[in-house]
Amino acid sequence: MQVAYFGPAGTFTEEALLTQPDLAAADRTPFTPVPEVIAAVERGDADGGVVPIENMIEGSVSVTLDTLAFDSELLIQREIDLPVSLNLCARPGVGLGDIRTVVSFPHAIAQCRAWMANKLPAAEARASYSTSDAARETSRSKRTDIAAICNSLAAEIYGLEILAREIEDHPENQTRFVLVGRGIPAPTGHDKTSIVCFQRADTPGSLLSILQEFAARAINLTKLESRPTKRGLGDYCFFIDCDGHVSDEVVADALRNLAAKQAKVKFLGSYPVGGPESVGVARRKAAGKAWKSAADWVETLRTQIREPE
Numbered sequence: 001m002q003v004a005y006f007g008p009a010g011t012f013t014e015e016a017l018l019t020q021p022d023l024a025a026a027d028r029t030p031f032t033p034v035p036e037v038i039a040a041v042e043r044g045d046a047d048g049g050v051v052p053i054e055n056m057i058e059g060s061v062s063v064t065l066d067t068l069a070f071d072s073e074l075l076i077q078r079e080i081d082l083p084v085s086l087n088l089c090a091r092p093g094v095g096l097g098d099i100r101t102v103v104s105f106p107h108a109i110a111q112c113r114a115w116m117a118n119k120l121p122a123a124e125a126r127a128s129y130s131t132s133d134a135a136r137e138t139s140r141s142k143r144t145d146i147a148a149i150c151n152s153l154a155a156e157i158y159g160l161e162i163l164a165r166e167i168e169d170h171p172e173n174q175t176r177f178v179l180v181g182r183g184i185p186a187p188t189g190h191d192k193t194s195i196v197c198f199q200r201a202d203t204p205g206s207l208l209s210i211l212q213e214f215a216a217r218a219i220n221l222t223k224l225e226s227r228p229t230k231r232g233l234g235d236y237c238f239f240i241d242c243d244g245h246v247s248d249e250v251v252a253d254a255l256r257n258l259a260a261k262q263a264k265v266k267f268l269g270s271y272p273v274g275g276p277e278s279v280g281v282a283r284r285k286a287a288g289k290a291w292k293s294a295a296d297w298v299e300t301l302r303t304q305i306r307e308p309e
Contacts, residue, residue: 001026003179004037004046010132010154016082016177017050023179032129035067038180041074048077048181055084055175057168058107060225065239068180068268069196070230076194076269077179084173086112089135089160090147096163099123103134104149112149115167135160176274185271187245192222194268197238197258198229207238210262214242217250245270249292 003023006013007030018024029046031037037049053064068074086108090099102109102116103126109116116125128134134148139158147163148154155162199206214221223241244251247270259265 001048002046003028004031004040004049006030006034006037006051006130007032008130008132008136010135010151010157011130012082012084012151012175013050013052013130013177014132015151015153016080016175019082020078020080020179023048023050032133034061034063035071038067038072038074041180041182042072048179049074050080050177050179052107053079053176053178055107055111055173057111057170057173060239061107062227064178065225065227069227069237069239069266072180074180074182075184075267076271077181077183077185078272079192079274080177080179081274082175082177084111084168084175085151085166086131086149086168086173087152087155087162088147088164088167089150089155089162090138091141091144092159092161094144094147094161094163096120098145099147099163100145101126101143102147102149103128103137105129105131105134108134108149111168111170111173114169115164119164119167132157178271180269184246184269187247187270188272190273191243191245191270192241192273193244193246193251193255193270194223194239194241195255195258196266196268197240197263198266199237199263202235206262210238210240210258213254213257213262214240217254219244219250219254249295 003026005017005028009030031040034051037051040046041049051064052061054060099120101124102120106127108131109125116123128137131150132154135150135154135158138146138148139160152162197210220243221240222243223239225239226236227239229235229237246252255265
């Protein structure tokens with residue numbers, strides 16, 4: 001198996017990949033930036049690609065959402081939740097008091113705002129393609145006043161010393177990654193479905209009409225986010241994650257009604273959820289059982305329809 005991932009070597013994405021035994025055993029190739037990972041799978045250079053999609057502090061990784069929604073037909077195969085610990089790292093011999101520039105992935109810098117303001121108030125923050133790219137740049141630089149925010153794996157790979165550990169502003173920080181590829185994984189009973197809804201018309205109550213399709217079927221939404229459609233100012237689409245798999249009749253019926261009555265729908269995948277099982281699973285199973293019972297009742301009624309004389 002060939003797996004592409006958001007690189008270079010030593011990113012949190014690679015760290016997340018290595019938590020999955022089948023992906024860790026695969027041949028791995030780093031790509032930068034995120035759209036190139038997805039493009040590699042589209043071209044057939046890899047069977048799957050691992051990219052970051054959401055952080056519990058900074059929210060969604062917009063470049064991943066937009067690439068999946070507008071530029072790719074790949075589907076999400078699984079999600080991987082990874083505890084994230086950020087460190088300030090520099091070349092050997094550089095001290096904390098020497099630092100004048102801190103480089104890292106924008107999401108990582110944003111997760112350390114308070115620490116930076118307290119410990120390095122005069123330092124310039126500069127963006128890089130990834131935390132690992134920041135570590136690589138720092139290791140190759142001849143400057144003695146530059147440091148990277150990265151993980152311990154990148155520090156080890158690029159020969160950096162850790163000046164400060166766990167500098168993220170919120171404890172128990174986590175980032176979610178997804179494996180993208182082709183096809184829909186079989187249901188596991190602990191699944192999530194992701195879609196993008198494009199409103200047919202921006203009218204009062206249009207979003208409510210979309211949400212009611214889920215509420216009427218007791219389907220729990222785990223995410224609702226608006227993003228520009230790139231067609232004009234004020235024109236938005238909605239990214240929705242819900243409990244359940246497209247093979248579940250209640251989920252399938254909700255998608256059917258959405259596409260028929262409410263919006264153009266792009267399917268992003270039904271896939272195993274990362275992390276512990278939620279109470280939504282039991283709720284969805286109960287709703288599915290009730291829906292099947294109701295469907296059987298209606299079908300019984302329809303069998304009693306007489307043929308025209």
